[in-house]
Amino acid sequence: MKMHVAVDIGASSGRLVLGEIKNNRLELTEIHRFKNGFTEKQGRCLWNIDQLFTEILAGLAKVRQEGVTKCTLSIDTWAVDYALVDVAGERIGEVVSYRDHRTDHTIDHVTAKLPADVIYQKTGIQFLPFNTLYQLYEEDPALLAKADKILFVPDYLGFLLTGEMRTEVTNASTSQMLNLKTRTFDEELLALSGVRKEQFAPFAEPGDFLGKVKPALTAEYGLPETDVIVAPTHDTAAAVAGTPGVGTDWAYLSSGTWSLLGIESREPIVGQQAFAANYTNEWGVYGSYRFLKNIMGMWLVQEVARLLKGAYSFPELAALAEKEEAFQFFFPPLDERFLNPADMIQEIQAYCRETGQAVPETPGQVTRAIYDNLAICYTLQLRELMQLTGKTLSSLYIVGGGANVALLNQLTADLSGLRVFAGPTEATAIGNLAVQLIASKELADIAHARKLIKESFPIETYIPSGENFAEVLAKYQMICEENGGLKHVN
Template sequence: MSSAQALARYIAVDLGAESGRVQLGTVAGGRVKLEEIHRFANGPVRLPNGLHWDVLGIHREILTGIKAAARRADGPIDGIAVDAWGCDYGLLDRDGDLLGNPFHYRDHRTDGVMEQVLEQIPAEEIYGATGIQFMPFNTIFQLAAHKGSAQLDAARALATIPDLLAYWLCGRLAGERTAASTTQLLDVHTGDWARELAVRIGIPAQILPPLVDAGTVLAPLRPEIAAESGLDPVPDVIAIGAHDTASAVVSVPARGKDFAYLSSGTWSLLGMELDEPVTSEEARAYNLTNEGGVDGTIRLLRNVMGLWLVQECRRQWAREGVDHDYDALHRMAQATPLGGPLIDPDAPELLHPGDMPARIAELCIRSGQEPPKDAGATIRTALESLACKYRLVLERIERVAGRRAEVVHVVGGGSRNATLCQLAADILDRPVHAGPIEATALGNVMTQALAQGKVDSLAEIREIVGASFSSDVYEPSTDRAAYEELYARFLSVTGLAPVADFAPTQGTNP
């Protein structure tokens, strides 16, 4: 029986590629409330050997946030959990100490590594076991790039970023399955590590940690952290959907199963929730990913480059002395007419940090289009291209899943981007429901509540979130001709094949 009427308080540590947040969540009376307690900047640090995360700095900020949340709460804290991005990891030695700063997934050291691994083991075999989209920065390829290094030779355990930070909070190292699924080293059929695959690539299988499901109570918070933070009684550290998208999908306020979700931020993660993985040749050829979800679900989705394009444009213009804020950029984009140049937002040239406006312009010129003339037109190109890519990806997912998504739920920071949400509705030709913004932190909090029996099911979580937060609804335009022409031109200039014309024998389509 649900005890959602009872009061419970949770600290959610939610880490993104641009910023981290520590939030205080309160669940009571069939409602959930969130309060942002501490926000901090996050980003890469360049060292002589490449691009890294300042993971010690992140841990320091988490401790600051926990202490602030303890002061803010008007009662005991019931649990603490960490979610973060996927693929990146730390290596620990035999004493459990970190062997160097974790690399950032946009570091160049993995350039060409995926192709080398696929020469050794066919893509069909890796995909058949793991069901994961091929991306050059997947953990499997990062570890292959690490092969032969002093760090990997000395390693006794691997910890994904959220698992590492949870370990530092409670002392128990475990591989939470939704985060583990992003490594491309988890067997999607058994839910266990694909150890034989790891060994064949030269990755020592003994570093893969014991696995736990989302909703597992790991251990109490370390006594010294609890004492310093003033937390009494000492709360539990809980494994939730440690991959941030897994937590975000938990709080999608959907009813039934005929929906798609778009977790919109630095990355756009577009997909549908299934009961079983799909590892068919067609799914592999579409480069779809079967990532683990909370409550045994599968997230059949595709990573799309996302608002990274806008973020990196803004950084470049700031370097040139013009510091547009995001609201100004979106207003300029909205004022730019429909129908400018289009690009494939997943072009490899756009993955790494650098002069994004120049790269977008170069892609336009290369495809025979006039490049954008100003900042507003550049952002408009990025947003229209993203919305067109969403349509292509969603049509592929629907074909593989065998059902249609009647509505698309956009959650995360990108749900505030009215221009992108309306473009998505128009080009996808279906309603888009935008919100909640803090979906990942909400999923984090609600999965902690599920772990402690405060709520009974994923369906109840979604009812509570829907009752607690409103959504903005974007209806598709009735002017279908304009948007069909836009989408057809996107396919033409990018060379991407529509679903109707695509044959799996063409191989992995980007």
Template sequence: MKYYLAVDIGASSGRHILAHMEDGRIVLEEIYRFYNGMDEKGHHQVWDTERLFSEILEGMKKCKEEGKIPATMGIDTWGVDYVLLDKDDNPVGDCIAYRDGRTKGMDEEVYKIIPEDELYARTGIQKAIFNTIYQLMSTKVRKPEKLERARTFLMIPDYFHFLLTGVRKQEYTNASTTQLVNAETADWDHELIARLGYPDELFGELSMPGTVVGPIKKEIESKVGFSCTVVLPATHDTGSAVMSVPCTDENTLYISSGTWSLMGCELEKANCTKKAQTANFTNEGGYQHRYRFLKNIMGLWMIQSVKKEFEEGYDYPGKNPKDDYSFANLCDRAEKETIDSVVPANDSRFLNPESMIREVQKACEESGQTVPITPWELSRVIYRSLAVCYKQATEEIEEITGKNFDSINIVGGGSNAVYLNKLTAAETGRTVNAGPGEATAIGNIGAQMIADGVFAGLQEFRKCVFDSFGVVRY
């Protein structure tokens, strides 16, 4: 049996998923799961990359214990965050997380050099204050010595691949989230980088998903108990998720639903028009130089945050010690409520508030709507608000592209939220196809399998995804 390993690390958890082919279908098995989250350190929110890498190795050891040795493996994570290495390959400072406040005001610093309209026309990437371009500007303005010491720039999955193999590869789909890649050439925009004053030597050749990085180092092999080869997936988790969208008709939109909801379509050529910029759509790099024309919507981060607050003891009338705050129960109970309030879910106020519960309540108060109190009322308001965002994004995509879309394929963990799927179908007036839930891991594995010759290409892989996992229609 030939196995392929996807290490899929999100903003709240990571998991090791093994896959093999059986009777023409892809079979998945979760081997290991671990916690992820931001830490407070030195007045910043940071990722503990050392701990995360130790978790990667632990999951690999579990493969050995199960006697299921992967032939290849690849790692995907969220976008925009990165690690700087010095001349001795040691990290230059902490890996600061995208939700940290250090980028406040850095957009204006960038626009003093590159006007906002020109930046979008060159990169096609939507403005998000946490994008890498603004993170690097914060470093340049406040900690210039860090850039002076840096000799290598690696996005987080690139860094983990480097730790595994000793080989530096900068993968295209994740690099595109930096807002430093040219949408026309699908390569680093070196002129843009020079004008911003970032060290050009940090930005080398970009590699596409399916590229072989190399075998794991001997020291890693001795720790995990086996040898395997690292193959680049689409290292941006949305890039991997979109690879596994099983409904491949041209008139199908997708939503990669997790901490973020990424809603859009695939384009052969980036759409960097003023209309797309005004609607805040982005053109992220995809497999085989496709473009993921999409909008970032706040997503299940809001539900995750509310869930965490209630689990930590947030009080409310009628609270019962036996109350179940699982995602499934929050979703089921929300459907039975009657509150009809909605909030602008994509407003920046919900990006990282001190209390998500209070922020949602304040938004309802300010707009004169009924204020949600219980976990179930809050969940209903959030789910309904997300569905409204999906409707708005659908209309914008159709207006900007001039295309009509009659169905939406929801993939990722959010595809299991039945109530949200029903709301999305009702709000958008489109057929909703939900699944697969493990879309990111499946897409990660798909890039490995295509590279290994299991599938002739993306379409054949997607057909197998549909045959293997199917969808649920709403």
């Protein structure tokens, strides 16, 4: 039986997961897990990219220790961030995190040179301050001048493993620099950020063969013989590929550090309404598009847990929240002030205080406020999604770590009126593996893969209560609108 390894690295942790089909089920074994996170150095938020590569090698060595002598491997990570590489293949400088504040005001500078609606018609990508377009605009010109290639983070890790450079399309599309019509980098947008098309490696699609892990690495670290397959390297693209939706009347919510809410479409949707609503058309697997909205997600709770210095686990915070009364505090998770504040708890409290509300004080109240307002936000965005697409949705699939939060899942079902299916939690790794299985001819196509996923993993169902929450939704909207509206993360 063929063995496959998913390297799945998120903003807060990474893992190597071994997958194989046994008894008509996809079975997963987590081989290696490690922490991730940016660090602040001299006013910059930086990733430790060398440590991530070391962890990949350590995990792959563990795969060999499990008795696996041959396997395939694919890498997915977060989007938009990049490494600069010189002509000798050496990295230039550090890899800056998308949460760095260097691009806080860059959208205004760029759209003063090229109108926002023109950029949207070219790319179909939502305006987020950390898109690669704006990061490159703020990049040190001296470093850019030295760069022979600009590699997105998962492409750079793949290059370190194999020596081969490619630009995987699902991740590259999030840069806001790919043209929907030409399906390549838009030279007018590149010129705005001071880079050239030649500074990007040739494109690769999910399922393409990248190369073999370098023999020197295999020998030095005791690795299995490994063929590296190009994953949908953007973790959201992988998560959607791993979502077991059937038919066309479902939406997905990839619930992790970010909440990515949308549908899978065969064509981009770039009308004026989609532009005004700041929806994005990220490229997906096998010619699809992910028409979705970015919403601040579990990052809010992650920051609360961090500020409480580990006093409570995530399940313990959820248990505390469940004991609190619902819908006592309102704040908009889409507002840019919650992107990376110095203190998330104080920022939520400050918003409530500024808007004349009671203020959440205890860990349970703060966490309850987060879950209540995320569920409200999901509901309003689902309504907007249906208006923009003309679809009538009957169900929402929640995948990723947030699928474990039963309170939030039930709140979302109750407020939205949709059936909520929660799971699998490891959808990103599963989608990564699904593409490997298709590339290896063990599965025929993505429909076959989703059928296998649905039959392989437990999925919890949440039925709407039928209660009317119109007053709750109206109060949320009133508070937002009466206090300057939303300063969207755009």
